[in-house]
Amino acid sequence: MISIRNIKVVFKKEFLQIMRDKSALFTNFFVPLFGLPLYLILILEATSYESAQKDAPIKDDSVFKISYQGDVDQELIEHLSLNKKIELTKVESSATEKEIIDYRNKLKRMLSLEAKINSFKDNIKQEKAVLKENHEDYAKAQADFSETLKLLKDKFSSKADLHMAIFTNEDGIRVTYFFHSEESKVSSAALRLTKKEIKKHEKEMVKTFKETLKIQQKDLEPFYFREVNIDKSPSVFLKIIGGGIGGGILFLLLIATFNPTINTTIGERDQNTFKVLLMNPLSLHEIFIGKYLNVALQGMMTLIPYSIQFLILYAWGNSFFLFDQIPPVSGLKLLTLILTTVSSAMLISSMCFLACSFAKTRVQAQSLITLLMFSIAIPLGTVGVMGVKLSKVTALIPLINTPLATENLMQLTPDYLSIAIGMITNLGASLILIWFSLGAFLVQWKGKSDSKGLSDLLDSKRRKSKFLTPAHAFLAFALAFLGYTYGSLVLSTLKIELLLYLFSPILFCLGTAIFITNYSGLDLSKIIKWKGISRIYAFKLTIAAFSLSLMFNLLLKNSIVLELFKVDFPPIFESNQFVSILGYFLLFAVIPGFVEEILFRGIIFNGFRKQYSFLISTIVSSLLFGIIHFSMFKFGHTFVIGLFLAFVYEKRGLFSCIAFHTLFNSFGLIFGLNDFSSKLIASATPIHCWIIIPSALVLSSFLIVSKKNDPNEIEDRSYKEVA
Amino acid sequence: MSAIKIKNLHKRFQDNVAVDDISFDIPYGKITALLGSNGAGKSTTLNMIAGILIPTSGTIEFGGKNFNDHYKEIKSNLGYLTCDMALYESFSVLETLQLLGELKGFTRKRTMDRIEELVDRFSLAEILEKHYSELSSGQKQRSLISASIIHDPDILIFDEVTASLDLIISKNIMDFLKEEKERGKAIIFSTHILSEVEYLSDRILMIEKGKLVKETDYRELIRSSNSKNITEAFYKALKEEAA
Numbered sequence: 001m002i003s004i005r006n007i008k009v010v011f012k013k014e015f016l017q018i019m020r021d022k023s024a025l026f027t028n029f030f031v032p033l034f035g036l037p038l039y040l041i042l043i044l045e046a047t048s049y050e051s052a053q054k055d056a057p058i059k060d061d062s063v064f065k066i067s068y069q070g071d072v073d074q075e076l077i078e079h080l081s082l083n084k085k086i087e088l089t090k091v092e093s094s095a096t097e098k099e100i101i102d103y104r105n106k107l108k109r110m111l112s113l114e115a116k117i118n119s120f121k122d123n124i125k126q127e128k129a130v131l132k133e134n135h136e137d138y139a140k141a142q143a144d145f146s147e148t149l150k151l152l153k154d155k156f157s158s159k160a161d162l163h164m165a166i167f168t169n170e171d172g173i174r175v176t177y178f179f180h181s182e183e184s185k186v187s188s189a190a191l192r193l194t195k196k197e198i199k200k201h202e203k204e205m206v207k208t209f210k211e212t213l214k215i216q217q218k219d220l221e222p223f224y225f226r227e228v229n230i231d232k233s234p235s236v237f238l239k240i241i242g243g244g245i246g247g248g249i250l251f252l253l254l255i256a257t258f259n260p261t262i263n264t265t266i267g268e269r270d271q272n273t274f275k276v277l278l279m280n281p282l283s284l285h286e287i288f289i290g291k292y293l294n295v296a297l298q299g300m301m302t303l304i305p306y307s308i309q310f311l312i313l314y315a316w317g318n319s320f321f322l323f324d325q326i327p328p329v330s331g332l333k334l335l336t337l338i339l340t341t342v343s344s345a346m347l348i349s350s351m352c353f354l355a356c357s358f359a360k361t362r363v364q365a366q367s368l369i370t371l372l373m374f375s376i377a378i379p380l381g382t383v384g385v386m387g388v389k390l391s392k393v394t395a396l397i398p399l400i401n402t403p404l405a406t407e408n409l410m411q412l413t414p415d416y417l418s419i420a421i422g423m424i425t426n427l428g429a430s431l432i433l434i435w436f437s438l439g440a441f442l443v444q445w446k447g448k449s450d451s452k453g454l455s456d457l458l459d460s461k462r463r464k465s466k467f468l469t470p471a472h473a474f475l476a477f478a479l480a481f482l483g484y485t486y487g488s489l490v491l492s493t494l495k496i497e498l499l500l501y502l503f504s505p506i507l508f509c510l511g512t513a514i515f516i517t518n519y520s521g522l523d524l525s526k527i528i529k530w531k532g533i534s535r536i537y538a539f540k541l542t543i544a545a546f547s548l549s550l551m552f553n554l555l556l557k558n559s560i561v562l563e564l565f566k567v568d569f570p571p572i573f574e575s576n577q578f579v580s581i582l583g584y585f586l587l588f589a590v591i592p593g594f595v596e597e598i599l600f601r602g603i604i605f606n607g608f609r610k611q612y613s614f615l616i617s618t619i620v621s622s623l624l625f626g627i628i629h630f631s632m633f634k635f636g637h638t639f640v641i642g643l644f645l646a647f648v649y650e651k652r653g654l655f656s657c658i659a660f661h662t663l664f665n666s667f668g669l670i671f672g673l674n675d676f677s678s679k680l681i682a683s684a685t686p687i688h689c690w691i692i693i694p695s696a697l698v699l700s701s702f703l704i705v706s707k708k709n710d711p712n713e714i715e716d717r718s719y720k721e722v723a
Numbered sequence: 724m725s726a727i728k729i730k731n732l733h734k735r736f737q738d739n740v741a742v743d744d745i746s747f748d749i750p751y752g753k754i755t756a757l758l759g760s761n762g763a764g765k766s767t768t769l770n771m772i773a774g775i776l777i778p779t780s781g782t783i784e785f786g787g788k789n790f791n792d793h794y795k796e797i798k799s800n801l802g803y804l805t806c807d808m809a810l811y812e813s814f815s816v817l818e819t820l821q822l823l824g825e826l827k828g829f830t831r832k833r834t835m836d837r838i839e840e841l842v843d844r845f846s847l848a849e850i851l852e853k854h855y856s857e858l859s860s861g862q863k864q865r866s867l868i869s870a871s872i873i874h875d876p877d878i879l880i881f882d883e884v885t886a887s888l889d890l891i892i893s894k895n896i897m898d899f900l901k902e903e904k905e906r907g908k909a910i911i912f913s914t915h916i917l918s919e920v921e922y923l924s925d926r927i928l929m930i931e932k933g934k935l936v937k938e939t940d941y942r943e944l945i946r947s948s949n950s951k952n953i954t955e956a957f958y959k960a961l962k963e964e965a966a
Contacts, residue, residue, distance in 0.1 A: 010826075012822075013811070013822055017814075020813035020814075271809060272807050272808050273808075273809050275775060276811070278774070279774075279803040280798060280826040
């Protein structure tokens with residue numbers, strides 16, 4: 001009998017092995033990083049082609065040719081001649097007014113019969129006889145019409161798009177007949193015209209003639225255009241998405257998963273670890289199913305983010321797609337927004353579940369689950385922060401920060417009351433969860449069955465310790481969160497004065513860092529180690545910061561700073577632009593680089609690193625780093641940068657992190673403050689992304705892949721030294 | 724009472740008969756040594772007993788229970804270790820032991836208690852947090868032994884576990900096996916090191932070309948062949964069998 005429990009254990013073992021295997025991580029995560037731009041290019045090319053087909057105008061170089069006969073009004077001819085899109089040709093035609101009227105009448109008759117036939121189609125059984133009779137009449141009328149058409153065609157210019165026959169009646173009023181032959185050149189062009197285009201031309205022509213000729217509406221006959229069939233086949237996009245994703249999932253689950261499963265089994269056998277499994281009370285089926293589920297999960301983990309991204313891109317009517325295909329009222333939009341929020345929470349939650357699997361004790365698992373709840377509360381709470389302005393949630397996923405989404409975002413003015421309510425809700429939920437998580441950690445730390453949570457921690461007489469703990473990390477985060485939340489509130493509500501107000505949250509965060517370090521007995525100077533910097537290393541730092549900053553700016557399609565302001569940069573000091581620019585660098589590059597690195601790598605990462613593995617410490621510190629930027633809609637790329645900085649810290653120390661972070665933000669500012677570069681970035685095509693993104697990843701990896709005996713390799717980790 | 728009863732065990736790999744109609748018992752409270760030259764069929768026999776290989780024919784019973792029908796229950800009480808086994812390189816020793824405890828159906832507390840015992844017994848404290856790939860060969864062997872007996876099984880099957888180990892570690896392992904024997908465990912091990920046979924075994928099973936050629940103890944083996952020591956006795960026995 002197959003045991004679910006055994007399958008679960010095998011699955012867990014497989015999952016941990018995969019997540020620790022660099023080659024597997026490369027295949028599962030870095031390859032999709034390359035794959036996503038390629039996928040985007042394919043999608044965009046397909047949809048650009050499709051939209052080009054739909055929007056294909058009539059040739060710009062085509063002119064509307066009008067031939068005319070008869071007693072023409074020279075003033076009309078001169079007026080029309082001024083229009084470069086109109087080409088006039090006088091023809092000598094002997095078509096008489098009688099022939100034309102006869103043509104008109106026959107046309108009318110044919111059309112009315114055609115209409116009658118169409119209306120009879122609904123009651124085909126009862127009207128069959130009548131239909132038949134009318135068909136016979138129609139056929140006759142059609143034949144009559146064709147004869148007359150042929151007659152007139154011979155007399156009109158066959159090269160004309162439109163023929164005007166003008167006659168002066170007995171009362172001296174000009175009567176103008178407009179029509180064109182269905183076989184004229186413009187017909188083939190007309191077949192490509194959409195109904196909209198037809199109406200547009202008709203309206204324009206009527207307007208022109210009405211104004212010029214001052215002829216009453218009733219004397220103008222509508223043009224005789226054939227019904228134009230617009231291609232109604234499902235869009236290429238939907239075909240690719242529906243077929244691609246649906247087929248992909250099926251392929252993944254049924255076919256592509258078996259081979260890797262078998263390969264992992266063979267791999268285990270070759271590495272002589274298979275006997276370790278076999279010596280346990282497990283059946284081969286249980287082993288295989290556990291392995292299979294893990295492989296399937298790995299595949300789904302790469303597929304799900306793609307699917308969500310494209311669903312959101314499609315629904316938001318990215319400029320690459322036709323926005324008017326999306327209904328204005330949005331069941332779809334609301335669903336998309338819910339998906340965005342849920343997917344953000346899912347991504348964060350899955351990271352937390354992964355972290356939970358490393359928990360060594362029940363208390364640790366409890367603490368990590370608390371963090372999980374905290375992470376879900378933030379995205380949902382952010383919705384509350386913005387009140388009913390749900391569209392701002394879309395900025396949670398960086399890749400959909402398209403010009404259209406940003407435009408929508410900035411058009412929505414904040415509702416102060418809803419912000420206040422949302423903030424209170426957000427902070428309240430966060431504080432409660434922090435309290436529980438601190439409590440859980442304190443139980444483990446102190447070995448007590450209960451604790452007073454924060455009050456215990458703040459009891460300085462008892463809490464003076466010689467090393468950082470997760471409790472310190474959470475406290476630092478909680479305080480920093482307050483500072484950042486206040487800062488983002490300031491940013492979203494005030495204008496010119498905001499930059500001055502920003503100093504206060506920055507100082508608050510700095511104070512938090514100093515407080516925590518003193519409180520913990522940590523000597524800050526010990527963790528910021530300076531070993532001197534070689535030119536090569538400085539170059540590596542600069543290249544890594546530049547390439548990653550460019551990569552994220554490309555992905556966001558706009559400068560990071562422009563996300564915040566969107567409008568012109570308000571100068572800090574109006575009288576001096578240089579000082580303003582300096583002020584920006586200070587506020588958004590230097591100070592954040594310094595403060596955030598001390599907080600997130602120096603305190604939070606260290607707080608976990610002593611007791612937990614590098615992976616847990618990296619994920620937790622990066623999550624918190626991302627969360628702190630949440631209210632500025634930057635979670636996604638901030639989280640990724642946090643992961644990278646954790647590696648840099650582990651390899652190179654805090655100074656390198658500060659230097660990198662400062663450079664990274666500086667380049668972001670340069671891209672934003674500079675008209676040239678910001679336009680260049682905005683005009684980047686997917687092909688640029690396809691080249692730049694992998695290059696950035698490779699160049700930045702040089703910073704964390706160091707040779708042995710590299711003088712910039714930090715030998716001792718601060719958490720060890722601090723202990 | 725016999726811990727393991729093997730009857731007419733036979734294993735064929737295509738044209739090659741690796742084990743040819745072997746029958747013997749493994750009792751509790753004794754150490755049985757499996758001796759033979761390379762390719763004699765020792766490892767194949769032990770693999771079949773451990774459930775790694777399926778016999779072509781014959782039966783293996785554990786306390787009267789057929790292996791095929793009760794394999795999960797039997798494996799829960801079986802400790803198996805070979806010289807070519809390895810643990811997961813990306814896991815620490817502690818994580819591996821915890822995983823194996825889970826696979827055995829233990830609660831976390833029971834697993835941790837057992838790990839503490841093993842840490843004391845095999846001096847694992849220094850290597851508990853290290854990954855398997857970071858260990859020396861001696862440390863690896865100690866981890867493997869700990870992994871194989873995490874569940875304190877009543878039956879131990881060790882296949883040349885002291886190969887390539889130094890004398891001190893080998894002695895530790897042998898002392899461990901003696902302690903387990905004193906606790907009433909049934910132990911069967913194979914080795915090429917005759918001094919280990921002399922030191923440890925209560926019974927010797929000699930296998931040559933897939934057949935059980937002799938079932939004796941080492942004193943009887945020396946005496947019956949008029950040898951000075953077990954090495955000489957063993958070579959004589961092999962020669963006799965070849966003839």
